[in-house]
Amino acid sequence: MALVIDGLGFAYPGGPPLFHDASFRVEAGSVVGITGPSGTGKSTLGALLAGDIRPRLGGVTVDGAPLPRRAFRPVQLIHQHPERAVNRTWRMSAVLRESHAVPPETLDRLGIKPEWADRRPGELSGGELQRFCIARALHPATRYLVADEMTAMFDAITQAAIWHRLLEIVRERGLGMVVISHESALLDRICDEQVAVETLR
Numbered sequence: 001m002a003l004v005i006d007g008l009g010f011a012y013p014g015g016p017p018l019f020h021d022a023s024f025r026v027e028a029g030s031v032v033g034i035t036g037p038s039g040t041g042k043s044t045l046g047a048l049l050a051g052d053i054r055p056r057l058g059g060v061t062v063d064g065a066p067l068p069r070r071a072f073r074p075v076q077l078i079h080q081h082p083e084r085a086v087n088r089t090w091r092m093s094a095v096l097r098e099s100h101a102v103p104p105e106t107l108d109r110l111g112i113k114p115e116w117a118d119r120r121p122g123e124l125s126g127g128e129l130q131r132f133c134i135a136r137a138l139h140p141a142t143r144y145l146v147a148d149e150m151t152a153m154f155d156a157i158t159q160a161a162i163w164h165r166l167l168e169i170v171r172e173r174g175l176g177m178v179v180i181s182h183e184s185a186l187l188d189r190i191c192d193e194q195v196a197v198e199t200l201r
């Protein structure tokens with residue numbers, strides 16, 4: 001069981017190729033860090049893994065099956081900027097409901113206060129909003145998570161608490177996880193393996 005890219009090629013329209021023949025795998029139950037200087041393609045790789053953008057060559061498979069185009073995507077991407085990932089006009093209860101009925105226990109473990117459910121995204125801090133995006137990504141059909149600078153807006157103590165709780169849930173469910181981050185101390189602490197994006201090209 002693994003999230004696999006095989007012989008992947010990708011370029012943005014009019015841009016140079018970012019990937020020519022990249023191959024990479026994340027085993028279910030493992031946490032893999034993606035490192036590399038700014039602009040080298042880490043977020044693009046995350047979006048390709050989650051099926052947000054499509055490769056020009058090669059493909060992405062999840063536990064042996066191609067990423068579905070329309071059905072629920074078993075690879076969920078958690079973005080750096082949660083405010084760009086939610087509908088600003090919806091209350092948070094509706095944002096969650098659109099994904100699934102998130103158990104109250106999960107909300108509690110992620111530090112989401114019940115009274116936040118009636119607020120809209122603009123009435124929460126970036127860190128509070130990101131907790132909802134994490135909860136939303138933990139759909140029962142999710143098999144892999146891709147966290148792209150997910151906790152960049154948290155202070156160090158909150159960052160540690162969020163990662164501790166999320167990784168507990170990830171381990172309990174046997175999910176695989178890709179962590180894109182500039183913070184080498186974070187990656188050293190939580191990852192089973194780290195891959196430099198430049199080596200994937």
Ligand SMILES: Nc1ncnc2c1ncn2[C@@H]1O[C@H](COP(=O)(O)OP(=O)(O)OP(=O)(O)O)[C@@H](O)[C@H]1O
Pocket residue numbers: 012013015018036037038039040041042043044045
């Ligand atoms: N939608 C887009 N259209 C055209 N070019 C893009 C687009 N998104 C990103 N790029 C370019 O692709 C390259 C890789 O960008 P990407 O965001 O994947 O890098 P990154 O390693 O995640 O960078 P950072 O660490 O700064 O977030 C950059 O040169 C960027 O300018």
